[in-house]
Amino acid sequence: MKPIMRKLIATLMAVAMFSACTDDLTLKPISQITNTSFWKSPEEARGALNGMYVRMRTQAATNFFVWGEARSEMWVQNFGFDPSINFFAFANSLSRVNPGPDWTAMYSVVHDANMILKYVPTIQFTAESDKNEILAQAYAMRAFIYFMMTKTWGDLILLDQPTEGFDPSTIYKERRPQAEVFAMIKKDIESALALFPSNNIPTGRVRWSKPALNAFKADVFLWTAKRLNGGAADFNTALTAIAEVEKSDVQLLGDFSQVFAFTNKGNKEVILAVRFAEGESTGRSVFGGVTxxxxxxxxxxxxxxxxxxxxxxxxxxxxxxxxxxxxxxxxxxxxxxxxxxxxxxxxxxxxxxxxxxxxxxxxxxxxxxxxxYDDLILYRYADIILMKAEAQNGLGQDPSEAMNMIRKRAYGAKFAAHTFVNGTKAANDEAILQERLFELAQEGKRWWDLVRFGKALEKVPLLKGKTENDLLFPLGETILSLEPLVKQNPGY
Structure with missing residues (x-):
């Protein structure tokens, strides 16, 4: 990926500007950075880790939402014509000429993770657990980025090493089948789980942790249970991961609105969020405003x-x-x-x-x-409870307890009129999908939910008459022209 990787070679220069912290990312300039001079100290390793999060945050500002919700039935055009590339995602009129956001910067995050995984093991740490936690976060991030990309484009170029040269045999690669992508994702998840030193969630809840990783693991295995014929084995794995999340410091807040209150960031319902703060980032592109x-x-x-x-x-x-x-x-x-x-x-x-x-x-x-400057919540406990209901229903179990946990908060004194009652597997699945709509609207989940439940072609008016091929995003002309071994998705 020559043009992409030329940009990636400069990653260390940008990464080195960030010093370690808990909630925010502060600048620390370092000059004359090379691979041989940079990867020497724990501070430099933490700086590289911060740089990885910064690059991911840039994608989360807009693209995570576009990929995860724009194509659903959630949004319609307001006033005026949207001049951005995102118009074609919202309008479900994607093409190789207008493909929406591409994967270039996502591979930059993969590169950051690969650099950490290659070089951090060579650094001496006072506490081995500190080194392991950095490596765990890199494995988790790489897996998460690949998960986002494979849901968006399907087959992917797989890179488990940083690209540090310009040799064509190194930088030009074919896409690998989605089954191989998920094999790598699941392997990275297990590597990260083995390295996290505890089940604690860090202050601010804006870094990968063992509970966040188990939430992500449940998400992955629900996807493969339904979309890659993983069946009962994957549903059970998802439930096991959810049980681990439930052992951590998470809870369902009593007031739904307080989950998103600006003054209540990092509350106990949040498991993992992307932090946006004034003076630290450029903020999010949030939809639903007025002109x-x-x-x-x-x-x-x-x-x-x-x-x-x-x-x-x-x-x-x-x-x-x-x-x-x-x-x-x-x-x-x-x-x-x-x-x-x-x-x-x-x-x-x-x-x-x-x-x-x-x-x-x-x-x-x-x-x-x-x-x-609202945070983007990637995983919160209510999401996990509904994942539990979904996995239980997939196994033919009664999901009523999980469903009613969510409804009790939603309906309060009027809950009795809205109590969930176990029905057929198909009826339960429809009710769970609907509950996720009410609970998780605007959180960048709806499109993925529709695809996972097999309902996108049915519920999105602009997709009527389309086929499964249309559920993937196309690759744009720019990517295709720069990647000679990459082939277009079917249907585009």
Whole structure:
């Protein structure tokens, strides 16, 4: 991957700028970095680790959401034409000319992990457990990035060593079958599990840990159980991983909205998040905002709504939650008002719909401006509980206890009217998928859920008449022109 790897060779220079910390990433300039001079101390190893997280955060700012939710039925066009490449994902009009975000920067994160895995074992640490934890995080990150990519593009180029030269036999590779990709992912997960020194979750919950890795492991094995014919064995493995998560310091918060409160980052429902902070990162690209042309100052909009929504800057105003989705929420469900606001106007006694605005990621108002520094939660306990229900149902077990844990919080005093009752496996699967829609909307999960449950072609209006081939993203002309051994996905 010549053009990609030319950029990757410079990774150490960027990585070395970051010093070790717990919650934030601070700059520490180091000059004249080479492989022989850099990998000498634990501090440099931690700097490289921080650099890996920074590069991943850049992808999480927008692309994780685009790959994981944009193509679902969750979003429809708002006001104006979206000038970004993401338009084609939201509109499900992807092509080799308009493929959406490509994989180049994701392979940069893989390269960072590979550098750590190659060079950190050569460094002397006072405590071996410190070295092992760095290696564990690198294995976990590499596995996670490959998981994101294989769900997006299917077969992948597999790299388990850093690319440190320009020899064509090294940099040009064919894609490997998805089964081999998952074999590598699962191997990396086990390598990381063996290296994490404890089941503790680090302060801030923004680094890989053993509980986060087990949450990820459950996610992987649910995917292969359903999409790669892993069946009962993989469902059982997922349940075992979930049991390990349940032993850690996690809990379901009593108030759903507090999971996402800006002042409550790193709460005990969070297992792993990507940290965004003012002065440290450029923030997230969060959808569901409004444009000046359709700001909530429109005539006849209630003042209470205007007060809550303004200022409207800071969000992407081109996309809003679809009424197809919002109308499925019950008024009894506390998640409704914590997830979106329906903005209406009343004129001459007639109330009409204007638009929906997301509420899960409201940002924070600083100096009269809304800035989008909400963390992106990758795994939280409610997600794991619903994974448990899914795995249990896959094995023919009763998922009622897990489902009702989620519903009790959602419906509160009105829970009795919404109690889940065990039914057929197919009916349970449909109910679990629906519960995940209500619980995890706007969290970058919906597209993956639809694909995993085999429901994307059925539930996404823009995919009616399409085939399984259309569930993968295409490879763009740029990638194909730069990678002579890489072939296009079927259907594109």
């Amino acid at each position: 000046p042309l359709a700001a909530p100052t429109a005539p006849f909009t209630p003042q209470s709504v205007i007060d809550k929504l303004l200022p409207y800057s800071g969000k992407d105003g081109y996309w809003q939650m679809s009424q197809l989705v919002t109308k499925q929420f019950s008024d009894d469900d506390a998640r409704k008002n914590a997830t979106f606001i329906e903005v209406n106007q009343t004129k001459e006694g007639v109330t009409s719909f204007l638009y929906n605005i997301d509420q899960k990621w409201p940002g924070v108002i600083t100096g009269g401006v809304r800035v989008m």
